[in-house]
Amino acid sequence: xxxxxLFFSLLISTASGFGLAYxxxxxxxESRIEEVEKEQMALIDDARKKAGNLIKEAQLEAKSRxxxxxxxxxxxxxxxxxxxxxEERRVLNQSERLDKRKEQFEILEVELKRTEKKxxxxxxxxxxxxxxxxxxxxxxxxxxxxxxxxxxxxxKDILLKxxxxxxxxxxxxxxxxxxxxxxxKADKEAKKIISTAIQRYAGDFIAERTVSVVQLPGDEMKGxxxxxxxxxxxxxxxxxxxxxxxxxxxxxVILSGFNPVRREVARIALTRLISxxxxxxxxxxxxxxxxxxEVDVTIKEAGEQAAFxxxxxxxxxxxxxxxxxxxxRTSYAQNVLQHSVEVAFLAGIMAAELGLNVKLAKRMGLLxxxxxxxxxxxxxxxALIGAKLAKKHGESNEVINAIAAHHEDQMPATVYDFLVQxxxxxxxxxxxxxxxxxxxxxxxxxxxxxLANSFDGVSNTYAIQAGREIRVVVESKKISDTDAxxxxxxxxxxxxxxxxxxxxxxxxxxxxxxxxxYTNK
Numbered sequence: 001x002x003x004x005x006l007f008f009s010l011l012i013s014t015a016s017g018f019g020l021a022y023x024x025x026x027x028x029x030e031s032r033i034e035e036v037e038k039e040q041m042a043l044i045d046d047a048r049k050k051a052g053n054l055i056k057e058a059q060l061e062a063k064s065r066x067x068x069x070x071x072x073x074x075x076x077x078x079x080x081x082x083x084x085x086x087e088e089r090r091v092l093n094q095s096e097r098l099d100k101r102k103e104q105f106e107i108l109e110v111e112l113k114r115t116e117k118k119x120x121x122x123x124x125x126x127x128x129x130x131x132x133x134x135x136x137x138x139x140x141x142x143x144x145x146x147x148x149x150x151x152x153x154x155x156k157d158i159l160l161k162x163x164x165x166x167x168x169x170x171x172x173x174x175x176x177x178x179x180x181x182x183x184x185k186a187d188k189e190a191k192k193i194i195s196t197a198i199q200r201y202a203g204d205f206i207a208e209r210t211v212s213v214v215q216l217p218g219d220e221m222k223g224x225x226x227x228x229x230x231x232x233x234x235x236x237x238x239x240x241x242x243x244x245x246x247x248x249x250x251x252x253v254i255l256s257g258f259n260p261v262r263r264e265v266a267r268i269a270l271t272r273l274i275s276x277x278x279x280x281x282x283x284x285x286x287x288x289x290x291x292x293x294e295v296d297v298t299i300k301e302a303g304e305q306a307a308f309x310x311x312x313x314x315x316x317x318x319x320x321x322x323x324x325x326x327x328x329r330t331s332y333a334q335n336v337l338q339h340s341v342e343v344a345f346l347a348g349i350m351a352a353e354l355g356l357n358v359k360l361a362k363r364m365g366l367l368x369x370x371x372x373x374x375x376x377x378x379x380x381x382x383a384l385i386g387a388k389l390a391k392k393h394g395e396s397n398e399v400i401n402a403i404a405a406h407h408e409d410q411m412p413a414t415v416y417d418f419l420v421q422x423x424x425x426x427x428x429x430x431x432x433x434x435x436x437x438x439x440x441x442x443x444x445x446x447x448x449x450x451l452a453n454s455f456d457g458v459s460n461t462y463a464i465q466a467g468r469e470i471r472v473v474v475e476s477k478k479i480s481d482t483d484a485x486x487x488x489x490x491x492x493x494x495x496x497x498x499x500x501x502x503x504x505x506x507x508x509x510x511x512x513x514x515x516x517x518y519t520n521k
Contacts, residue, residue, distance in 0.1 A: 137163070214270050216251045224279050225253065225270075235281035239288040240266035260328040261299070265291050299324035306337060310344050310362045316393035323366065325373040339427050340369050346423035347416075356415065364402040364420050367395065371403070383409045407500075448505070451498060452491050457483075469506040470495075476513045484509045 216222065226233045226246065233244055242257035244266075253270065257263045269291040273279050276287075303324030307315055315323075326337035344365030351361035371386030378385050387404035404410035405417040406424050445463040448470055452461040457478035462471045472491060474484060488509040495505055 214253045214255065214267055214274070216253060216274065219251060221251075221274060222246050222253070225274075227279065227281075231281055232279050232284065235284045236266070236270065236288075239285050240269065242266040244270075260330075261295060261325060264328050265295050268295070299327065302327040302337060306341050306366060310341065310348070310366055312344070312359065312363045312366055315363075315367075319367070319370070319389065319393040319395075322370050322373045322389060326369065329372050331369075331372065334427075336369055336372050340366050342427045343368060343420065343423040346426055347419045350419050350423065351416070354415070354419075356419075360398065361416055361419055363395075364399050364416055365423055367399060368403050368406045368420050368424060381407065381409045383407045444499075447499060448495070451494055452507075455487060455491060457487070467505065469508065471508045471510060473510050476511050479509075479511055481511060484511045 216225075224232070225236070225244070227235075233246070236242075236244055240257075241259065241262045242255050242265075245254040245256055247254070255263050255266050255270075257266070265288065269284070269288045272287055272291065273284065276283075300321055301324070303320035303322070306323055307313070307320060323337070323340070326340060327335070329336040331339070344362040347365035348358045348362040351358045367386065367390055369382065369386065370389055371382030371384070374389070375382040375385055383404050383406055387400045387410070390400050390403055398414060398416060401410065401413050402417045402420045405412045406420045408421075412418055412421070445467050448463045448467055449461045452458060452470055452472050455472075457474050458472055459475050460473040462473075463469075464471060470491075472487070474487065479487060488507050491509070492505075492507045495507070
């Protein structure tokens with residue numbers, strides 16, 4: 001019994017200990033849960049504060065961006081308004097010029113009608129004079145037979161010689177007068193059209209030459225370009241197709257090659273290799289390939305830009321690339337692409353003055369020298385080479401003929417051909433556009449003077465104003481005033497047939513009579 005009571009008392013004490021321990025554990029858990037909840041609340045409050053700060057910062061940044069975008073939009077709007085106003089003024093000015101041009105054409109039409117009427121009256125007067133002249137001849141023939149007792153054949157010979165001399169004299173006078181009137185009027189109209197074209201063409205001319213010398217930072221760089229046993233320079237020449245000349249010239253490498261595009265690729269590639277410093281065959285091939293791709297893109301962009309600036313559309317893409325190649329081609333130190341654009345503008349302006357198709361004239365001017373892009377690869381005159389290229393890529397017969405005829409390798413067929421010739425002469429012959437070697441210059445002047453000296457009765461010939469004018473001094477005993485008029489025309493015709501020259505050459509024939517007497521005492 002006692003053991004049973006003791007067992008139960010131990011059991012009750014053990015249960016009480018477990019219950020107390022459980023209660024204490026529960027209390028600790030509840031306290032820990034409260035602490036965790038407080039920490040969570042603190043973290044949530046902190047996160048809310050940070051989120052609020054981020055939202056405020058985002059709102060401030062959005063407002064700032066909005067203000068910047070509004071400022072940029074206002075600036076673009078103001079610029080667009082200014083451009084619209086400028087365009088509006090330009091259109092108004094153009095409209096006024098067109099109105100003035102219309103008035104000038106009306107005045108010119110009235111003058112032409114008056115001139116036509118005057119010419120008809122002169123023709124009528126000439127017919128009357130011819131009738132009187134025939135009557136006088138008949139009377140003179142009868143008088144000669146009566147007074148001189150000449151036979152009809154003898155009288156006829158005398159009359160024919162007299163008539164020939166008189167007709168030659170009168171013909172020379174008539175030719176001189178008609179030529180003077182026609183030249184004066186034609187010269188005035190031509191100068192008016194050409195001066196208008198030159199004044200209205202506002203494009204800049206850039207004399208861009210192909211660079212054939214690359215500057216080095218120092219002479220020690222020459223050794224790195226040559227490389228061990230010459231492997232670097234051989235790799236460069238093989239990749240570009242251009243000869244590199246490394247001589248005693250300090251801090252310079254000379255590039256030699258007939259192809260201007262390859263020479264430009266070699267120049268850019270060598271410049272990049274020098275600036276980079278890593279020069280070895282693998283690097284050379286990589287740089288040359290990248291530069292070649294860049295130059296190809298540049299060529300295409302140059303052709304597209306030229307066509308876009310002129311408003312010439314529908315040109316074959318391959319022909320556009322040929323036009324772009326002209327950027328790296330020069331003629332007498334004149335960049336051929338810039339020259340072609342200038343010729344196109346001038347031809348278009350003159351076509352507008354004459355009421356012709358402006359876009360067609362510009363197209364002819366832009367394409368007239370495309371043969372120069374490949375004339376180092378194909379034999380023949382560049383005009384005919386360009387005509388074949390244009391035909392191959394689908395250009396019209398008018399454009400093809402204008403290209404072929406701009407240096408008279410083919411006879412001009414339309415007024416556009418003469419417009420392109422005139423625009424080409426204007427662009428190439430104006431002061432500062434081109435340069436000429438001393439030998440060629442002297443040779444051209446000698447040929448000009450020799451041609452004039454070949455005529456009978458010429459004593460001296462002087463080429464002046466850089467060959468733009470030639471003064472011919474004749475012997476007064478052999479050449480009369482009437483003969484001088486005919487001689488000037490003959491010399492001008494022979495110059496046109498035998499010499500090639502830009503623009504025009506003025507031929508002046510000078511005849512003088514000197515009377516000399518001596519006094520004696």
